[in-house]
Amino acid sequence: MEEAIAAFHEGMDTFYEPQSVTCTAKNKRVLFAKMYDTFLKPSILQAKLNNLSAKETIEFLVPKILDWIRNNSVREQLNLRNDLKDNTKAAQLRSEGNKMFHPNVKRYIEAIKLYNESIAFSEKGSTERALAYANRSNICLKMQRFEECLKNIRLARESNYSGEKLNQREKEVKNALAKARNKNASSSKISPDVVEEPELSYPAKENAPQVANCLELRKNEEYGRHVVTTRKLKVGDVVMIERPFVTVLKDSFRYVRCDFCHGERPFTLIPCEGCTAAMYCSEECLSKAYNNYHRYDCGILRDLYEDFEEVSLIDIRMIAIAITTFDNNPEALKDHLDALDESNVNGFTMDWNKATQQDIFNTVHVLTTNQERRHSMFVAMFIFNATILHTLILERTELGPVCEANPATNKFLLDLILRYMQIVNCNRKLLSFNAYKVNEYVAESFAVGCYPLISMLNHSCAPNVKRITLPDGRCAVFVIRPVLEGSQLFDSYEAGHTLHEREMRQSMLSFTYSFRCTCEACTFNYPTLKVLLEGSDVINSENKTKHLYYNRMLSSHEDKKVRKIMAELRSFLNETPKLYPESEVCFRQVEFVRSLQVLYNQTSENAEYWKHCKP
């Protein structure tokens, strides 16, 4: 068992960015391991001896885990606490921001993040809030973001800013703005290089405008539900473009992006007045977020970010969306689900043109949980997390009194938290953008979400499609290897053979997704790019030269150049008689994917910010 726990930690750390796993989240795992050793192990064994099904095992374990959590002061040990505004903390954060802002330091991006956090912690109308906005206006001025500077001056005044400094700054900004406007009016306008949005390469299904009509959903013993193409597909084809059902920002973007639309708006974020964990780009996003989900995650969001892994964050947001979809009435949601015939829900045949929010919700509710396949230890860990989350929701949201009055609703809520935790665990996808790291662009994820139809794609370590996040959060599925008519489409669950060794991929896939991968890359042990690069034959050295050339072009991030090489790479991949995984084909495919990211992912404005900062 220790091995399983070690694999569990290792799996988590290897694949889910250890830096994003907070100290308390690690504590929580240690607590879980303690509980496992003290009493869970024999209980699970007993469930096995009694031949209990996964569902019965859960019913059997829930009360035991609940008792253990209550009797072992788990909440205190995890330091879970109400999220309150705190002007002292706000002042501290602002002073750290000032250090970053200092002319000798000039780390404006870090300073902005700290000022934003200070704004989030400050009380409404407080001097602290006014000062943080005023400081943010100063950075805007330094970075020549004049409109945003004026907005911050307005926000500072609305927060009762009383000093003189802002009048002078406002004058300065207005002058600079007038000058900039005159300059723009007199200079000839250069039209920006607009990259067209990708579109489906084939007519859409009549019932589902987000899917090409050549895709069908099938089901078999080996793969469960899976997606097959009824026509041959070429590299570069776009076969799905789907909107996520739910998304959650990653921790490191909370003070940079809007919690609702996820736009990168560090200079103008405004805080939620109920918590310190969510900021928005506008009153409109703030109110949409509140009505769609935040009324249920407001009181617990900070604890979720600090003490739980991302699965729990998305889980709670899904619960919140589910309840708001049913007019904030958990009992109506329960009645709906009691009456739902899950086997009849099929996102590929449903009419999306007429679908209600409730129909769309059904497609997510029936995503796979893998409950029957999952190792009991992991089921127990989900129960442990779900039980803590359930307690927090009861204590800190309006669902508390509703559940107290109705034990059936109370149990339903816990069951739902547990179900969605399992769904999220094996269906979540990363949303990516082109981040700028001092002097180069890299693909990075800023959020995690769930998509109803894209979730039907199974995994291969040598996939034939690639998901690309578009700037509005939709995900486009591009073909990256020629696909024969009648074949299955395979995505990669962030475990491609070009990056990870077989052993590592297989342990992650079995750990998170509960299946043993038998894809071609696992069967024939395809090499990683590193191994291919280290090869020293003549073809490889030519290949390396080309790889360096393509990388240079890609890192220029110039649309025209990238579009040209994207077309070149696509033709090569469609026409080459060489077979995958010959090194040339692997390299060109990796470069092709990068060209799609450069062209279609949203590109951070960070490169622009850095011009004003100290390197």
Ligand SMILES: C[S@@+](CC[C@H](N)C(=O)[O-])C[C@H]1O[C@@H](n2cnc3c(N)ncnc32)[C@H](O)[C@@H]1O
């Ligand atoms: C995102 S879902 C994919 C759709 C799923 N097959 C279904 O029926 O809903 C992920 C789950 O599908 C199954 N799966 C994905 N790729 C697989 C593969 N290559 N072989 C077997 N099962 C796979 C695993 O159970 C995995 O946890």
